[in-house]
Amino acid sequence: MNQLAYSPIPDSAMLSSEVELGDQWDPAVISRLIRSKSTLGETPAFLFLGKKEAGLLKDHLAEVFGPESVSTLRTTYYMGLQVVELGSASFVFAGGRKTTRILQDPISRRPAWRDRETESLWHLRL
Numbered sequence: 001m002n003q004l005a006y007s008p009i010p011d012s013a014m015l016s017s018e019v020e021l022g023d024q025w026d027p028a029v030i031s032r033l034i035r036s037k038s039t040l041g042e043t044p045a046f047l048f049l050g051k052k053e054a055g056l057l058k059d060h061l062a063e064v065f066g067p068e069s070v071s072t073l074r075t076t077y078y079m080g081l082q083v084v085e086l087g088s089a090s091f092v093f094a095g096g097r098k099t100t101r102i103l104q105d106p107i108s109r110r111p112a113w114r115d116r117e118t119e120s121l122w123h124l125r126l
Contacts, residue, residue: 019092025060045096047081
């Protein structure tokens, strides 16, 4: 039986990088990338980085949290996206989809108000 192989990791040889970073990590550029790919309550789930950008992100996080806290980018989330390090030299891509949960108004979960006349029949009044 033929099955199509699906890989959640983008092919950096076939896709072009969505962002070109210089010699320093730029959070504003990444934030704009995430916003540009967010529509109708859906945002990207993953931030795919090449070796150069992964190094820049490690250096950026080491400045903020200390070098001992950023030995690897495994299980790292940046701006709500899971960071995935690729083997390519230079690559930045935001992909995947996650939905944004909408908070429910606690008032909407309250029971409906009861009719005062009917309810008063069942109350003991002193």
